[in-house]
Amino acid sequence: SHSECSLLPYNHFWITSKRIVTPQGVISAAVEIKGGNIVSIVKEEDWHRNSKTGQVIDYGDAVIMPGLIDVHAHLDDPGRAEWEGFPSGTKAAAAGGITTLIDMPLNSDPSTTSTETLKLKLEAAEKRIYVDVGFWGGLVPENAFNESALEALLNAGALGLKSFMCPSGINDFPMTDASHIKEGLAVLARYKRPLLVHAEIQQDSGRHVELEDDTLDSRLYSNYLKTRPPSWEQAAISELLTVAKDTRIGGPAEGAHLHIVHLSDASSSLDLIKEAKSNGCSITVETCPHYLAFSAEEIKDGDTRFKCAPPIRDSANKEKLWEALMGGHIDMLSSDHSPTVPELKLLDEGNFLKAWGGISSLQFVLPVTWSYGRKYGVTLEQLASWWSERPAKLAGQASKGAIAVGNHADIVAWDPDTEFDLNDDHPIYIKHPSISAYLGSRLSGKVLATFVRGNLVYKEGNHAPAACGSPILAK
Numbered sequence: 007s008h009s010e011c012s013l014l015p016y017n018h019f020w021i022t023s024k025r026i027v028t029p030q031g032v033i034s035a036a037v038e039i040k041g042g043n044i045v046s047i048v049k050e051e052d053w054h055r056n057s058k059t060g061q062v063i064d065y066g067d068a069v070i071m072p073g074l075i076d077v078h079a080h081l082d083d084p085g086r087a088e089w090e091g092f093p094s095g096t097k098a099a100a101a102g103g104i105t106t107l108i109d110m111p112l113n114s115d116p117s118t119t120s121t122e123t124l125k126l127k128l129e130a131a132e133k134r135i136y137v138d139v140g141f142w143g144g145l146v147p148e149n150a151f152n153e154s155a156l157e158a159l160l161n162a163g164a165l166g167l168k169s170f171m172c173p174s175g176i177n178d179f180p181m182t183d184a185s186h187i188k189e190g191l192a193v194l195a196r197y198k199r200p201l202l203v204h205a206e207i208q209q210d211s212g213r214h215v216e217l218e219d220d221t222l223d224s225r226l227y228s229n230y231l232k233t234r235p236p237s238w239e240q241a242a243i244s245e246l247l248t249v250a251k252d253t254r255i256g257g258p259a260e261g262a263h264l265h266i267v268h269l270s271d272a273s274s275s276l277d278l279i280k281e282a283k284s285n286g287c288s289i290t291v292e293t294c295p296h297y298l299a300f301s302a303e304e305i306k307d308g309d310t311r312f313k314c315a316p317p318i319r320d321s322a323n324k325e326k327l328w329e330a331l332m333g334g335h336i337d338m339l340s341s342d343h344s345p346t347v348p349e350l351k352l353l354d355e356g357n358f359l360k361a362w363g364g365i366s367s368l369q370f371v372l373p374v375t376w377s378y379g380r381k382y383g384v385t386l387e388q389l390a391s392w393w394s395e396r397p398a399k400l401a402g403q404a405s406k407g408a409i410a411v412g413n414h415a416d417i418v419a420w421d422p423d424t425e426f427d428l429n430d431d432h433p434i435y436i437k438h439p440s441i442s443a444y445l446g447s448r449l450s451g452k453v454l455a456t457f458v459r460g461n462l463v464y465k466e467g468n469h470a471p472a473a474c475g476s477p478i479l480a481k
């Protein structure tokens with residue numbers, strides 16, 4: 007029943023706090039929520055003129071922000087639900103203040119590359135998601151030159167497409183080259199939806215290390231790092247820029263948008279993206295908390311929890327990533343939560359060359375961004391921009407991503423100053439906490455409550471009984 011969707015017994019109420027993050031700044035105010043939407047926002051100085059009818063939940067000086075929108079998560083459902091799955095993944099999201107996530111088309115089985123496979127996603131998500139979930143479709147060689155197949159996938163509601171420029175590690179998700187991407191952009195232009203690209207192209211330099219040198223100690227992180235040098239990202243991005251030109255005003259793919267996922271190289275790769283932006287290409291870039299939190303020097307030999315692609319680079323690169331993020335050259339953040347079963351992380355063996363590549367982070371991205379960002383002077387407005395406003399725009403969700411009248415009441419209440427240890431005593435909802443690189447760290451920023459379209463879906467270790475998240479389909 008509907009009452010099971012929320013831990014609150016009413017659907018008209020107010021949230022008050024001294025720190026509400028709005029597009030107009032951080033204000034002391036009351037947010038009125040009715041029928042799942044934000045219907046008014048009254049600043050504290052105007053309260054005397056406005057009676058707050060209905061229930062009031064006062065969060066004191068805890069921060070009230072738009073819920074996070076994670077545009078890059080692999081929930082692996084259907085087909086590899088033992089890796090994560092919709093129920094545990096979206097419970098973790100809710101516990102982490104994420105109110106919407108967009109599921110990647112790969113790591114589930116089958117991959118989401120057709121209307122039929124998108125339908126399987128929707129069936130798997132039914133009554134099993136605790137937050138709202140949208141879906142990227144896959145752009146693969148099989149459908150890239152098949153305009154009607156791509157149109158069907160977009161007509162069925164895929165929010166955009168995603169492709170890989172290197173092997174993805176998943177058999178039914180082969181890589182694309184610039185010619186496939188050009189075709190994809192031409193179709194996406196008519197729908198005004200984005201193409202997300204995993205931008206690494208195999209170069210002989212890295213492959214050589216891995217294939218030729220079988221004496222390589224696979225437990226050394228430094229050896230893994232050598233197999234995927236920054237030149238892989240640079241090569242992919244410079245190739246992408248040859249087709250990104252099409253997205254310029256007056257170009258053959260005007261209306262389409264190119265989004266580079268999980269940038270790790272903050273040097274030449276980033277310079278190329280800056281150049282494309284200044285040339286009028288419709289292009290954005292994300293990075294992920296693990297590239298901002300960790301550096302290669304700190305990764306212990308054999309600790310494959312930290313294996314991901316592109317790899318976590320040295321601390322000088324990390325500083326440059328922060329600089330680019332703070333300077334507005336990196337547009338947004340995403341988790342790239344890409345879990346597997348512990349066996350495939352090869353934690354005992356510690357083999358960086360053979361272990362599954364992917365960081366498990368879904369529940370922790372808000373406290374991680376905040377904890378590691380504090381020394382760089384990260385503001386609450388920046389958090390809301392990187393994690394809500396810009397992701398909403400990328401995913402075409404005009405009613406989400408900001409605390410504003412008329413929007414969905416997707417809200418996180420959190421306390422920036424409470425510290426906690428991510429250990430076994432902490433309630434963790436991702437399916438395999440042991441493979442998370444964050445386990446064992448001390449973080450600040452505790453999520454107190456999460457609202458999805460006005461439903462209180464999570465509060466201090468408890469979830470609403472029923473999974474009432476909505477699948478999001480593009481119209």
Ligand SMILES: NC(=O)N[C@H]1NC(=O)NC1=O
Nearest residue numbers: 174175314315344363364
């Ligand atoms: N298939 C998949 O999820 N790959 C992801 N893992 C990772 O570390 N980088 C990726 O692109």
Ligand SMILES: [Zn+2]
Nearest residue numbers: 204267268315
């Ligand atoms: Zn990727």
Ligand SMILES: [Zn+2]
Nearest residue numbers: 078110342344
């Ligand atoms: Zn990914």
